[in-house]
Amino acid sequence: MTETGASTTPTREQDALGDLIVCPSCDLVYTVPDVGPRERAVCLRCRRVLIAPRRKAGKQLIALALTVLILIVAASIFPFLAIDAGGLHHKASILDTALAFHGMLSVLSVAVLFFIVVIPMLRLCLLIYVLVPLIRDRPPAPLSREAFALSEALVPWSMAEIFAIGCAVALVKLSDLADVVYGPAAWMFAVLVVLVVATDRLMCRYSIWKSLES
Ligand SMILES: [Zn+2]
Known part of the structure; x- marks a missing residue:
């Protein structure tokens, strides 16, 4: 290149x-x-x-965004981990964990759900909304510029991959105290980290803005 x-x-x-x-x-x-x-x-x-303009990047971006969307939904529902300690067995999904907080800590539930599920999904939906007309050589959809600006503004608040890395570190420490078994959701988050980085590397923001202007 x-x-x-x-x-x-x-x-x-x-x-x-x-x-x-x-x-x-x-x-x-x-x-x-x-x-x-x-x-x-x-x-x-x-x-x-x-x-960094690339041919067919739009289609690849949409495919990646859809994959990440499906992975986020599945990773929220399937068990994230199972712990065996002192004869007790417990497994939990992200949704279970987020909804387990009560009282003052319910603010934490809302924050967890927003930063690792709602905001990443909203960002990807906005990106798909902006890109679909562009790859079909149609005029941009209404409010495309605002949608793309919002999608970009949400990047620092989209923390699904940061959550996955944080969990990996916490689980390594926890594995000294109990038998930790990674559930399907943990592996989905691992794939998600790679796909989010790939999406970011593939996306040429300058080219998208230029396409929205024309
Ligand atoms: Zn510079």
Whole structure:
């Protein structure tokens, strides 16, 4: 894959805003370079990928988003883990765990459900809503720009994969005290972590915004 360093032309007043791109990591402003289908533009200062158009990325993104959606629903319902300790056997799913809190701790239930189930699902639904008309060469759906902006704003609050990593660390520590058996949901979350990273790597935000403008 060819890498194209974005040109560090300073902002000029006569430059239209549409010709500028800002690095999301270090805020350096560039004029938009010409990037071919198999090329990508990276920030010269922090090496962050700014533009990486790929053919058929839309269809692959929708497929990935649908897979992650199904995995989140299944991972919430199937048992996450089973614990054997002192002759007692207990297994729990994410939904069981979230709904087990009462009183003041019910705030925690709502937070867990929101950050690891509701927000990731909402984000993926918005992404699919935005991408479906684009891959069919139709005009963008109503409010597509707002939907994509909201989907991007939800990225820091979408914590399904962070939850999976946190659980893995906690379970390794717990395995000293009791026999821990990972349920199907734990493996689904493991796959989910990989798919979320793949979705993020595949998505060229600049290309989506440009498609929504046209
Ligand atoms: Zn940068």
